[in-house]
Amino acid sequence: MATNNTLQTQSVDWLDEEDDLQDVEDTESLASAEEDQQDRAPEAVLSEFVGKNDHTWYLIKWQDSPILWSSWECGTIFDGRPALLEQWKEEKQKQLEGKSKPLDVKAFNEAVAHVETAERQRRILRRLRRRIKNVLNVIDLSHYSESY
The missing domain is CATH 2.40.50.40 (OB fold (Dihydrolipoamide Acetyltransferase, E2P))
Known part of the structure; x- marks a missing residue:
């Protein structure tokens, strides 16, 4: 049982690390889009x-x-x-x-805000899916370790 708790703790720590990596990836993708625009x-x-x-x-x-x-x-x-x-x-x-x-600047700004909100929601959903997948992997691993 001690190995099971250790396994779960390590997996949860790994989840936090992935979130940090995902935030970096999102920042890098936005930065690369800005660099691409500057070119x-x-x-x-x-x-x-x-x-x-x-x-x-x-x-x-x-x-x-x-x-x-x-x-x-x-x-x-x-x-x-x-x-x-x-x-x-x-x-x-x-x-x-x-x-x-x-150009209707007000409508333009609203459309940009809508696109930015949709993109932010897409990133949040992607992170949530990864978290769920990782939690399911932890549950699946803990199930196997209990049976041995």
């Missing part, structure tokens, strides 16, 4: 807003990425990309003239 070229400016201290932020759509992966960037995004800034100025003028419809 992509900006495709278009979707919107802008002026923040504190009159600092302007631009919502950038990245090339070969879904629109929901767009991100808010400062004006340095235009360094070495004058065509991107010119394209945005033309788009803003079209919007002022009513020839083009501006």
Whole structure:
């Protein structure tokens, strides 16, 4: 029986270690997604807003990425990309003239929040499934050790 308790304790400790590893994996996957995005070229400016201290932020759509992966960037995004800034100025003028419809930023932010929530729930579910699987393995191992 002592070996059974030792086995269960070791398995439970291992569960905690896996959770730590899973958190690292999730962080690394998010970091790699951000790095991947930084390697992509900006495709278009979707919107802008002026923040504190009159600092302007631009919502950038990245090339070969879904629109929901767009991100808010400062004006340095235009360094070495004058065509991107010119394209945005033309788009803003079209919007002022009513020839083009501006992006609904509120709806965009809600969609991004929805996707982020779904992704967070997916990671939680994945961790829970692993925990359950490991607990079932512990139960299965303890069943075998009791029969011997």
